[in-house]
Amino acid sequence: AQKITQTQPGMFVQEKEAVTLDCTYDTSDPSYGLFWYKQPSSGEMIFLIYQGSYDQQNATEGRYSLNFQKARKSANLVISASQLGDSAMYFCAMREGYILNNAGNMLTFGGGTRLMVKP
Amino acid sequence: NAGVMQNPRHLVRRRGQEARLRCSPMKGHSHVYWYRQLPEEGLKFMVYLQKENIIDESGMPKERFSAEFPKEGPSILRIQQVVRGDSAAYFCASSPRRWGNTEAFFGQGTRLTVV
Numbered sequence: 723a724q725k726i727t728q729t730q731p732g733m734f735v736q737e738k739e740a741v742t743l744d745c746t747y748d749t750s751d752p753s754y755g756l757f758w759y760k761q762p763s764s765g766e767m768i769f770l771i772y773q774g775s776y777d778q779q780n781a782t783e784g785r786y787s788l789n790f791q792k793a794r795k796s797a798n799l800v801i802s803a804s805q806l807g808d809s810a811m812y813f814c815a816m817r818e819g820y821i822l823n824n825a826g827n828m829l830t831f832g833g834g835t836r837l838m839v840k841p
Numbered sequence: 842n843a844g845v846m847q848n849p850r851h852l853v854r855r856r857g858q859e860a861r862l863r864c865s866p867m868k869g870h871s872h873v874y875w876y877r878q879l880p881e882e883g884l885k886f887m888v889y890l891q892k893e894n895i896i897d898e899s900g901m902p903k904e905r906f907s908a909e910f911p912k913e914g915p916s917i918l919r920i921q922q923v924v925r926g927d928s929a930a931y932f933c934a935s936s937p938r939r940w941g942n943t944e945a946f947f948g949q950g951t952r953l954t955v956v
Contacts, residue, residue: 726883759947767884767932767947813883828874828900831883 726832745814756797762810845948860920866935878930
């Protein structure tokens with residue numbers, strides 16, 4: 723089974739509107755972290771936001787917020803007031819396991835969603 | 842405060858040659874992670890190193906690939922006798938300790954093209 727699933731290969735959004743990018747995950751570990759990255763056409767990986775499995779509140783960073791629904795195992799990224807510069811690939815990733823054991827060494831990435839912002 | 846530095850940004854090698862990719866972690870970081878991204882895919886973990894030690898190489902191909910992180914100098918990912926299937930973007934990330942909650946910063950990647 724896929725550990726991280728992003729079901730939207732591509733999405734369009736109108737400039738200034740909000741958009742939600744879906745991410746579901748699969749783990750039996752009670753301790754995990756969820757990350758979102760942006761990869762523009764230039765190729766670098768830009769860290770956007772992090773949510774820990776024990777965090778009580780949804781993470782927010784500026785225009786980015788994470789809609790964390792633990793029971794449904796989903797961690798959707800919400801981008802408010804889309805800008806043209808938001809056009810990029812977006813990747814959801816998960817780190818399993820407490821950091822003291824080897825399971826916490828790696829991030830597992832989804833296949834990504836390509837977001838295109840229309841002017 | 843410089844971020845994670847990778848070089849070269851682009852590397853072209855003929856089949857059978859060796860590729861050496863370098864990663865200088867952020868200042869004060871002693872943990873390095875290498876990932877590979879094939880075209881149109883997400884990143885896949887290859888190896889995790891601390892200074893002078895390989896901690897987890899479960900994602901590294903058994904043949905032709907090796908990694909090191911010496912006491913002095915950058916971490917090196919080495920691919921011997923490259924083949925077309927090695928063409929990918931290789932990313933390095935660093936952290937000051939074992940992967941924490943938010944120390945998840947990547948370098949700009951090295952794009953390897955095998956011709």
